[in-house]
Amino acid sequence: MKRLEERIRKDGVVKTSQVLKVDSFLNHQMDVTFFYEMGAEFKRLFADRPINKILTIEASGIGIAIMAGLHFDVPVVFAKKAQTSNMDEDVYATQIHSFTHDRMNRVVVSKQYLHADDHVLIIDDFLANGCALEGLIDLVKQANGTVEGIGIAVEKGFQKGGDRLRKQGYRLASLAIVESMDETSGEIVFRDQKEQ
Amino acid sequence: MKRLEERIRKDGVVKTSQVLKVDSFLNHQMDVTFFYEMGAEFKRLFADRPINKILTIEASGIGIAIMAGLHFDVPVVFAKKAQTSNMDEDVYATQIHSFTHDRMNRVVVSKQYLHADDHVLIIDDFLANGCALEGLIDLVKQANGTVEGIGIAVEKGFQKGGDRLRKQGYRLASLAIVESMDETSGEIVFRDQKEQ
Numbered sequence: 001m002k003r004l005e006e007r008i009r010k011d012g013v014v015k016t017s018q019v020l021k022v023d024s025f026l027n028h029q030m031d032v033t034f035f036y037e038m039g040a041e042f043k044r045l046f047a048d049r050p051i052n053k054i055l056t057i058e059a060s061g062i063g064i065a066i067m068a069g070l071h072f073d074v075p076v077v078f079a080k081k082a083q084t085s086n087m088d089e090d091v092y093a094t095q096i097h098s099f100t101h102d103r104m105n106r107v108v109v110s111k112q113y114l115h116a117d118d119h120v121l122i123i124d125d126f127l128a129n130g131c132a133l134e135g136l137i138d139l140v141k142q143a144n145g146t147v148e149g150i151g152i153a154v155e156k157g158f159q160k161g162g163d164r165l166r167k168q169g170y171r172l173a174s175l176a177i178v179e180s181m182d183e184t185s186g187e188i189v190f191r192d193q194k195e196q
Numbered sequence: 197m198k199r200l201e202e203r204i205r206k207d208g209v210v211k212t213s214q215v216l217k218v219d220s221f222l223n224h225q226m227d228v229t230f231f232y233e234m235g236a237e238f239k240r241l242f243a244d245r246p247i248n249k250i251l252t253i254e255a256s257g258i259g260i261a262i263m264a265g266l267h268f269d270v271p272v273v274f275a276k277k278a279q280t281s282n283m284d285e286d287v288y289a290t291q292i293h294s295f296t297h298d299r300m301n302r303v304v305v306s307k308q309y310l311h312a313d314d315h316v317l318i319i320d321d322f323l324a325n326g327c328a329l330e331g332l333i334d335l336v337k338q339a340n341g342t343v344e345g346i347g348i349a350v351e352k353g354f355q356k357g358g359d360r361l362r363k364q365g366y367r368l369a370s371l372a373i374v375e376s377m378d379e380t381s382g383e384i385v386f387r388d389q390k391e392q
Contacts, residue, residue: 023306024308024309025271028273028274028276028305028306028309029271029272029273029306029308029309030262030265030271030272030273030274031271032262032265032266032269032270032271032272033266033269035262036266058254058255059254059255059258059274059276062255062258062259062262063258063259063262063272066226066228066231066258066259066262066263067262067266069226069228070228070229070232070263073228073229074228075221075225075226075227075228076225076226076228076259077224077225077226078224078226078255080224080255109224110219110224110225112220112225113220113224113225
């Protein structure tokens with residue numbers, strides 16, 4: 001999505017060759033009108049799939065997932081980071097490694113909101129190592145639901161998560177894939193994606 | 197908002213006389229099309245105010261805030277629950293008491309995204325004791341911004357938060373105000389609100 005690449009070049013901040021800050025429009029302050037456009041693009045990319053539910057994870061995935069939900073006209077469920085490790089038979093639970101805080105987070109979804117007949121589009125704002133997505137996929141599998149696709153705003157193509165998921169056969173669409181960043185010049189190189 | 201009252205009666209679950217679960221459409225699974233209607237109602241209620249930004253708090257406020265943001269055509273900022281108590285000069289920080297977990301949470305907003313010339317509408321899904329809202333108001337005040345109003349989906353009118361904020365002079369609009377709940381019959385009584 002050329003408009004997203006241009007926006008990242010304009011407003012993104014290359015902190016290091018590994019760290020890109022886009023919180024002025026994507027995940028702290030959110031440009032809602034732009035999210036609306038991204039939601040339309042996800043609808044275009046997955047229009048042939050029988051999606052009846054969108055799954056994301058709190059907190060920064062919710063905004064984009066909501067706008068995708070508006071275009072698909074389906075409910076959006078967000079997985080919650082559980083505060084306790086209490087056993088709870090009413091939820092599907094999984095463990096997701098957080099690199100930011102170097103710990104495992106227990107993430108849950110109520111069994112009421114994921115079912116065997118669900119055809120799920122997973123949405124998140126960022127994809128790097130893929131741990132969060134693997135957790136969300138695990139939750140859908142526990143419910144015997146179907147992962148129809150994965151939609152990401154910004155993928156770090158130089159990390160392993162995205163290509164590993166593609167090799168596993170998931171239909172993964174990232175609106176922008178950062179191939180490399182130069183912390184001195186601030187230059188960002190995007191992966192050339194064929195018009196999908 | 198009659199449509200919200202009807203929806204709460206239909207899909208809400210009265211767990212006790214104090215606890216109402218609406219997570220099937222409001223704060224775990226989210227009915228996006230209905231959120232769009234709620235966003236339009238907030239726009240109608242605050243159309244006379246010069247709002248240029250919406251502020252909410254992660255996670256369950258984000259969905260409704262995003263839809264309000266779409267109708268106002270303004271950016272949405274969400275306050276983050278900080279994992280650490282590190283001093284950070286780049287953020288405004290406040291403490292919010294969590295009754296759910298009986299502890300204080302440090303909540304922050306980057307100074308880049310709240311300014312003295314901001315006219316802020318605060319949005320959240322639920323209002324009970326008002327602690328979260330007071331924290332968000334504190335963040336706007338630290339930035340010397342203006343709180344133009346507060347928009348809530350569901351207020352528990354039998355708790356003190358809403359009426360205390362109204363007495364302080366804030367323009368507070370709750371789309372539904374629960375006056376009482378009967379855990380035996382499941383009956384819910386709403387406060388009669390004049391058409392606002």
